[in-house]
Amino acid sequence: MIWHWVAAISAGLGAAGLALLLRTLSGKRLPRWIIPAFAGLGLLAYQIHYEYDWYAYKRQQLPASAEVVATEKSRMFWRPWTYLYPLTTAFSVVDRDKLLTSQVDGERLVEFILYRFERQHRDVLTHQAYLMNCRSRERVPLTEDGRQPELDRLQHLQNGDPQVEAVCTEG
Numbered sequence: 001m002i003w004h005w006v007a008a009i010s011a012g013l014g015a016a017g018l019a020l021l022l023r024t025l026s027g028k029r030l031p032r033w034i035i036p037a038f039a040g041l042g043l044l045a046y047q048i049h050y051e052y053d054w055y056a057y058k059r060q061q062l063p064a065s066a067e068v069v070a071t072e073k074s075r076m077f078w079r080p081w082t083y084l085y086p087l088t089t090a091f092s093v094v095d096r097d098k099l100l101t102s103q104v105d106g107e108r109l110v111e112f113i114l115y116r117f118e119r120q121h122r123d124v125l126t127h128q129a130y131l132m133n134c135r136s137r138e139r140v141p142l143t144e145d146g147r148q149p150e151l152d153r154l155q156h157l158q159n160g161d162p163q164v165e166a167v168c169t170e171g
Contacts, residue, residue: 001122008046015042048081054119055088065097069114069162090118094166108134110167111142134168137161 019038023030059068073086093115100111110132118124129142131149137157140149157164 004050007050008043011046012039012043015039015045051079051087051119052085055091058091058117058123062093063095063097066093066095066115067162067166068092069094069166088119090116092116094163096166099167107136108168110134112167114163132164132167134164137164139163 016035016039019030019035023032023034055071068091070092071088072090074089075082075086079087094112095115098113102109102111111129112132113127113129116126116128118126129144129147130139131142132139137159138154139157140151140154142149
């Protein structure tokens, strides 16, 4: 967090220095307010870059076996540019190396953990264990204490759902 703050201040100071140079080269014909305006624009440009680069940076940190199965994009009124280019604020991942496959009554069942990364003032990582029936595309969360299925939270996933593809595809 401290390095993010240092980088933002550096971007603001660099932009202010550029404005000071432009003002000097123009023979002081440019108004003095251009220096703090450039500093503010430098801070804003860095913050926008950091927010849009968050998703790519987090994906780069994941192991090769991790597969992104869902992303969430948001629009915020205090960030009007997000109406043109929505900001990725969360995504879900399945680690294909951690799948536990079993056969019960001829049904292929796969136990997996769904990781959810969420961008907030501090990054949030949550995880939940699930059991997937690959034939019927039924997904049920497992309790943390005994790994028992919570049948009241059973979900039927659509054909072609990225979670089904990531968990049930062989290889």
